[in-house]
Amino acid sequence: METSYDTLLKFELPEIIYGLGSLSQIGQCARRLGGERIFLVTDPGVTEHGWVDESIKYLEKESLKHVIYDNVVTNPRCFQVEQGAKLYNQKKCDVIVSVGGGSPMDAAKGIAILVSNHGRIHDYAGCNLITQPIPPLICVPTTAGTGSDVSQFSIIGDPRKKIKMTILSRAIMADISLIDPRMLQTKPRELMAATGIDALTHAIEAYVSSLAWPLTDPHAIHAIELVFANLQKAVDTRNIEALEGMAIASLEAGIAFSNAILGAVHALAHPLSGVYDIHHGIANAILLPMVIRKNLPHAVQKFALIASAMGLDTRGMSDVEAAEYVPQMAQELISNLDLPTTLSEIGVKAVDIPAMSRDAAQDLCMQTNPHCYGIEEIESMYREAL
Ligand SMILES: [Fe+2]
Incomplete structure (x- = not known):
């Protein structure tokens, strides 16, 4: 294993509370952080499944007041973040609680940025531009x-400009990640499959990232093992042990990518969701096997270890032989989950590829891919995925 690094490395984590029924701790956590009036960011689907009512019950048990903000959709928008920050200030809230998937969590981070840093969310797109806690x-x-609950990322879209802005800063890491695997039981099949492949993508990209190091690698490789052991069963049966396996996979993949950053799959996926409003996990699922194939020569040893984590018996194989199984095994899992496998299936048009390629080349995530692809190479990758 490589032991000398030409850059500074870091490892940041929120406090993590995990367990079946751990939602009951939400009021005590908010109280412990100094809350009196809680701003609860969620979405209508989470409310419909009863999780907001249950959260309110635990907040009220601690005599906390609350304001609900549920105007958040998949791929949260800049104006929703601005509206949320305005409401937070009007109601004089003091702690933000997000109950939901990646969209409410990213929106909550965006709201939190504007509450204390002011201006527009666009001002903070990029790396380390947030100055106020x-x-x-x-x-x-x-x-x-x-993995947004443990990450330093927030992705916010501007539908008018058809872009997704990547905000990366230590300042937006949550204080507490509260993980209750019961809450996974109410997710539709396709969403569970797509978010599970997002976790797999986080783990693989973090593991081969140029910023990977011994504190991120064990989490990344264990997350890959857990996804291959649990995702299909979790999607097909909602078995609680498989759901717990996926909750830990998501957590460990989030820990790994928040600290080692990501790669070309995410760099190419962000413009797809900006232009077409595609679910992030589905964009990743379509791109992942193809990008792995391109990346193989740049990280052969690590991909050989990934093959083993995916469940392949690699004894007697060279690293190259083992690594070559990885895109195939990823593709099989994605196909078995009934996720789309080409961009044309989800309506992507060739005419948008040049503009998306320019955005992907500029995306922060491309900088830590094992090989930095230029615009022409990115265009050919999008065309290959069509
Ligand atoms: Fe992701």
């Missing part, structure tokens, strides 16, 4: 995949 933040994930 955000209000205390608790994330309660209801999907297994995004």
Whole structure:
């Protein structure tokens, strides 16, 4: 294993509370962070499944007041973040709690940025541009995949400009990630499959990232093992042990990618969701096998270890032989989950490829891919995935 690094490395984590029924801790956590009036960011689907009512019950048990903000959709928008920050200030809230998948969690981080840093969310797109500390933040994930509850990322879209902005900063890491695997039981099949592949993508990209190091690698490789052991069963049967496996997979993949950053799959996926409003996990599922194939020569040893984590018996194989199984095994899992496998299936048109390629080349995630692809190479990757 490589032991000398030409850059500074770091490892950041929120406090993590995990377990079946751990949602009951939400009021005590908010109280402990100094809350009196809680701003609860969620979406209508989470409300419909009863998780908001249950959260309110635990907040009220601690005599906490609350304001609900549920105007959040998949791929959260800049104006929703601005509206949320305005409401937070009007109601004089003091702690933000997000109950939901990646969209409410990313929206909550965006709201938190504007509450204390002011201006427009666009001002903070990029790396480390946040100067003022955000209000205390608790994330309660209801999907297994995004890792936003433990990450330093928030992705916010501007539908007018058809872009997704990547905000990366230590300042937006949650204070507490509260993970209750019961909450995964109410997710539709396709969403669970897509978010599970998002977790797999986080783990693989973090493991081969140029910023991977011994504190991120064990989490990344264990997350890959857990996805291959549990995702299909979790999607098909909602078995609680498989759901717990996916909750841990999402957590460990999130820990790995928040600290080692990501790669070309995410760099190419962000423009797809910006232009077409495609679910992030589905964009990743379509791109992942193809990008792995391109990346193989740049990280052969690590891909050989990934093959083993995916369940392949690699004894007697060279690293190259073992690594070559990885895109195939990823593709098989994605196909078995009935996720789309080509961009044309989800309506992507060749005419948009040049503009998306320019955005992908600029995406922060491309900088830590094992090989930095230029615009022409990215265009040919999108065409290959059509
Ligand atoms: Fe992702």
